[in-house]
Amino acid sequence: MNNHPLIVDIKRHSLEDGPGIRSVVFFKGCPLNCIFCHNPEAQDTGVELAFSEIDCIRCGMCREVCSQGAIDYMLYEHINRNKCDACGMCVKVCPGKGLRLVGSYYQVEALAEILLRDRSFYNHSGGGVTLSGGECTMYPDYLESLLKILKANNIHIAIETSGYFEYDTFRQKILPHVDLIYYDIKIADTEAHVRITGKSNQKILDNFRRLVKEEGTKIIPRTPLIPDITATYNNLSAIIMFLKDAGADNISLLPYNPMGFDMYLNLGRQKPPLPERFIRAEEEKEIYEMFKGRVKSEE
Ligand code: SF4
Ligand code: SF4
Structure with a gap:
């Protein structure tokens, strides 16, 4: 198992990716290959x-x-x-x-030292550290070492995950140190999931079902609203049914930004075939109506 992850970026003083003021670490490498990925520089594990x-x-x-x-x-x-x-x-x-x-490598202690520099901001704002990517859970040993240091300093920890991980390893090495999990449920239909992300969603859905039964960690499932891809009546209805069946009662719906895909060209790749429009106000209204009274929308 790769215990030398590369890091794409460390974003300090972020007001996104969790409560309060946060430092967000973007790990390099992801098992999925979503066509709507906004961080293509975090897909490949190498420099x-x-x-x-x-x-x-x-x-x-x-x-x-x-x-x-x-x-x-x-x-x-x-x-x-x-x-x-x-x-x-x-x-x-x-x-x-x-x-x-x-892509840069940091020794665990060096990364922890950078993240702890903003401890006073975290404390005063109810913030902390968010581990993102790419898929940070690809590096369980590295994360375990890092999270132990951060937790010894009482830092609030959030992770953002695609849910595509080996459950037992995740549960043993990462879960005990995490306060909040943003968990992507992008596409309910398995065939469509393979087409859009390159992988089946079976592991993702199974892991989610197990995770919601664990005590003590807050989980916020998230769905990006990509017009005509994820933001369709059929997909969102199926996601609502899945969440209710799994015992989850909340979701965060992420707005889609059709801009910002130039990094594909910068890395010598083709821009993905994506809708070049924002989601329309009336579409958004209808979507929130679908969720109302069934699954609570969170920030
Ligand atoms: S373009 Fe040439 S100099 Fe630049 S990184 Fe590649 S091999 Fe090295
Ligand atoms: S030609 Fe462009 S990319 Fe190359 S060194 Fe000059 S500014 Fe940089």
Whole structure:
């Protein structure tokens, strides 16, 4: 099991991803491959080179230092990914923000020390630390060590998960140290789930059923409202039925933002085929009506 996760970003002073002021750690690597992922840089477990067309000033420095001959201005994406070994030489000489390596390793103690720097903000706001991704539960040994340090310092812990984890390992190493779990229930139908995320949802649904029976940890199931994909009558009705059957009575519905998918291009990938619109006000109203009186909507 990989005990050396890479981290995409540490967002400090966040007012999202849980109560109060939080530090959010985005782990790199995810077992799913959702077409609507807003964090594509957190899907792959390895270090990646990101090129930003808009930030490049065409100085040519990167091409001069690249020993692999991987910089090719004839390519729209600038980098020949078949040649690049992510050595990072080009990033060091880039005078602007045209290039950046995504993914850094932190020793557990070093990461804990960074997160504990904001302890007074957490204490005064009822906040804490949120572990996100990617899929942070891919690294149970690392998380267990990190969470033990944070809990010894009385830090409130939230995690964001796709639910795609080995239950017994999760229960033993991660669950005892967690106060709040945001748990994604994206698509109820198994075939559609495979098509949209690359994996079956059986493990996710089974894990959720087991988790709601555990004592002491608050769980908030979450569903992103992607027009015509997840935000359909059939899918949301099936999710409501599943939640009620599993014994859950709450949900957080996440609004969809059709912007912000440029990172796919920066990483040399195709932009996914997604609706290019926000959810309409009347659609949103209808959705909240569906949930009203059956499953409580939470922030
Ligand atoms: S990361 Fe290294 S191999 Fe890749 S383009 Fe930059 S200098 Fe070349
Ligand atoms: S070094 Fe940076 S700014 Fe210069 S050409 Fe390369 S990516 Fe663009």
